[in-house]
Amino acid sequence: MYRFLLTPRWLGILALTLVAAAVMVLLGNWQLDRYRGRTAINERIDAGERMAPVPLRDAVPAPSGGAGTAGPAPADDATWTRVTATGRYDTANVVLVRGRTVDNRVGFEVVTPLLLADGTAVLVDQGWVPPAPGGAMAQPQLPPVPQGEVTVVGRVHPTESGGGAVDRRAGRLETRRIAVSRLAGELPYPVHGAYVLLDEQTPATDPLFQAVPIGHTNNWQNFGYVVQWWLFAAMTLFGYGWVARREARRMAGLDEPRKSIDRAAEPTPVTPTTVTPTTPA
Structure with missing residues (x-):
């Protein structure tokens, strides 16, 4: 069912998907570093208030x-x-x-x-x-x-x-x-x-x-960006899998019976009958 994934078209789609997901993961890691750095600044500010x-x-x-x-x-x-x-x-x-x-x-x-x-x-x-x-x-x-x-x-x-x-x-x-x-x-x-x-x-x-x-620095904003980018990466991979599965079902004809049932359930159109008036003798 999934041999079509080895065609140049689908290999290209896979490559683009993986690159996009990798970039999003890297952006999430960058925001994670910023979150850690800002958290360290906030900790130093708090420590400075207490120290001699x-x-x-x-x-x-x-x-x-x-x-x-x-x-x-x-x-x-x-x-x-x-x-x-x-x-x-x-x-x-x-x-x-x-x-x-x-x-x-x-x-x-x-x-x-x-x-x-x-x-x-x-x-x-x-x-x-x-x-x-x-x-x-x-x-x-x-x-x-x-x-x-x-x-x-x-x-x-x-x-x-x-x-x-x-x-x-x-x-x-x-x-x-x-x-x-x-x-x-x-x-x-x-x-x-x-x-x-x-x-x-x-x-x-x-x-x-x-x-x-x-x-204090707004470190939680950076943490929110971490979750956002990693979620986008997961959604990108999920989207590729969903589209590939849908294509496989279409090529295998698994969606045809459903379409036939849907067509059978449709009401038969009624052709209107034309009545010709008769002329009295």
Whole structure:
């Protein structure tokens, strides 16, 4: 019954089916890797909330280049680690990161370099502030930052991708993304390859700064894609088998009796009889 599967036409259909199913399985495996990676990030975020802070250098390598350069990025398992560092803020190079949303309000995140004792610096995201009256792009009035020595505690945040242009407006740097390497080029000292998302500070930070929440990645979306692609692969193979079986039954004539029964069950059409009227004599 199934010898027709060895014909060039059906062998070609089989090859296309297997290739399509294999591609779908590979796409499912790719989404599975993304699910595992995002799950690991969420686990590090949760662990960072519970851990005691460690010195900055234990998580982020020190920069070794000259002024205007960024150091190496931290290892993946060091991101979101809770760290502490002591230095003084460089208020002459405050960075305003525009277009940032907190609690459904658009404003600015304020990133200030913290100068360390060895002459390097680490960027510290002090928090979110609303824009000045006049629109979401109006530069805010910033509260004063502590003068002198400051100790910060926060989470190691990896550099953001992209970044776009870094402009200087009204004496402040302004950008759209916290791209450490791009911002480092605007600063007169080497900078660590990640920034610190502030949790607490001594002396205390101004209450106008609102803490930037750390959002977990949507790893379950990737898991849904895994199930979707693998299900599509199974449906593709099932569809090939179903079509092949139907063709085999057709070639074997197994569907003919059913068609004959169906035709026998159809009512016989009635031919209308024409009555010719008679003319009275």
